[in-house]
Amino acid sequence: MAETSISNSPESLAQDACRWLVDQICAKQTDPQGTYSLALSGGSTPKRLYQLLAEIEEAAAVDWKRVLLIWGDERNVPADSPESNYRMVKENLLDKVAIPANSIFAMPEPGGDAADSAILYEQLLRERLGESTPFPSLDCVLLGMGDDVHTASLFPETSALGEQDRWVVANWVEKLDCWRMTLTAPFINSAKNVVFLVAGAGKRDALKTVWDGPFEPLKYPSQLIKPKGKLRFMVDETAVAGLTPPGLS
Ligand code: 6PG
Numbered sequence: 001m002a003e004t005s006i007s008n009s010p011e012s013l014a015q016d017a018c019r020w021l022v023d024q025i026c027a028k029q030t031d032p033q034g035t036y037s038l039a040l041s042g043g044s045t046p047k048r049l050y051q052l053l054a055e056i057e058e059a060a061a062v063d064w065k066r067v068l069l070i071w072g073d074e075r076n077v078p079a080d081s082p083e084s085n086y087r088m089v090k091e092n093l094l095d096k097v098a099i100p101a102n103s104i105f106a107m108p109e110p111g112g113d114a115a116d117s118a119i120l121y122e123q124l125l126r127e128r129l130g131e132s133t134p135f136p137s138l139d140c141v142l143l144g145m146g147d148d149v150h151t152a153s154l155f156p157e158t159s160a161l162g163e164q165d166r167w168v169v170a171n172w173v174e175k176l177d178c179w180r181m182t183l184t185a186p187f188i189n190s191a192k193n194v195v196f197l198v199a200g201a202g203k204r205d206a207l208k209t210v211w212d213g214p215f216e217p218l219k220y221p222s223q224l225i226k227p228k229g230k231l232r233f234m235v236d237e238t239a240v241a242g243l244t245p246p247g248l249s
Contacts, residue, residue, distance in 0.1 A: 002231040004245035010199040013236045014048035015056075017197055020234070021049070021140070022058045024193065028139060029063050036139045037129065039072040039183060041152070042085030043144040045197050047092050054096035064099040070125065071107050072141060072188070073153035076170075076179035078111040086110070107168075107181050114170035114179035121181065122168040135167060135190035137229070141183070145198045149206045149220040152188065153180030156219050160184060185224040192229035196222070199236040207235070208243055 005020075007013035021038075028034040040046070053059050069089075077083045079090075086106040094104065105128060108120045129136040143151045153171050154160055160171035163184040171180045188194060198207060210222050217223040225231065233245060 001247050002233060003247040003249050004233040004235060004240075005249050006240055006245065007234070007236050010045075010236050011048065013197065013199050013234060014046075014052055017046075017049050017195070017234050018052040018056055019058060020195075021053070021142075022056070022062060024140060025062050025067060029066055035066045035068055037068045037070070037136075039070045039138055039141040039188075039191070040085070040089055041072050041142040041144045041197065042074070042088065045144045045199055046142055047088060049142075049197065050089055050092040051096075054093050059097075064097060064103060066103075067099070068103055068105065068128065069099065070105045070138075072143060073180055073182040074107040074110050074117075075153075076110055076112075076114040076117070076181065079106065081111070084110065110181070114181055118166075118168045118170040118181045122166060125167055134165070135187045138191040140193040140195060141188050141191040141227075143188070143194060143196050143222075143225065145196055145203055145206050145210070145222050147202050147206050148175075149209050149222045151196070151222040151225060153182035154185060154221040154224065155180075156221060158221075161218055161221055161224065185221075188225060189227045191227050193232065194225055194227040194229065195232045195234055196225075197234050198239050201238040201241065203235075203239045204241060204243065207233070207239055207245075211243065211246060 007016045025036045028036045075083045079086045155173045160169045167187045
């Protein structure tokens with residue numbers, strides 16, 4: 001059963017999400033060997049969360065040497081492109097907090113051959129996370145949601161939606177006329193926690209489709225996200241106006 005928490009604005013959503021994430025990381029790190037594995041979302045919604053991870057007092061308790069950062073998806077553009085999810089995280093978090101390079105696993109060689117990048121990324125993740133079969137269980141995957149109900153780079157009617165074995169794939173997105181690289185749905189679903197961060201009235205219909213719509217995951221890919229672990233929707237008031245969110249907390 002999913003849980004939902006509602007914040008009264010995008011800013012308070014970022015604050016609430018940041019505090020939730022810091023609590024999760026610190027709880028794992030009470031084990032001296034505990035390393036928290038976190039897949040970061042791209043897009044604009046999590047940007048403020050990343051900024052706050054570098055700013056709020058509570059985050060000072062995080063031992064970043066024991067946080068493993070990976071990316072849930074990436075645009076197939078160079079790492080210094082304004083479109084790059086890596087660049088967004090770098091500007092808002094990595095340039096502000098001392099995180100060791102071996103804790104940061106961005107998708108390799110973006111902007112080249114997306115299929116090669118996806119294969120290389122999966123190899124890197126297998127080396128770092130271990131050859132867990134069929135999938136490793138990340139501590140947390142952060143996700144956004146598009147108004148077309150896509151998540152990560154799992155877009156409607158695209159080939160990545162059917163992938164059941166790979167951890168990472170390249171995905172041609174016709175509507176954007178571009179290649180993306182993305183974690184696959186079964187990889188995401190193996191996580192202990194999956195958190196959708198969704199804000200704004202423009203996402204209301206997408207949330208309604210996920211919560212109450214017909215199950216048609218090829219049209220509505222966020223419906224594929226049914227983790228073995230906990231599913232949490234962290235939303236703002238405008239995104240859920242008039243809706244009945246699951247598991248309100
Ligand atoms: C990306 C994200 C994508 C994003 C949604 C929502 O690379 O853009 O992975 O899935 O989370 O498109 O984006 P916003 O947060 O900008 O609305």
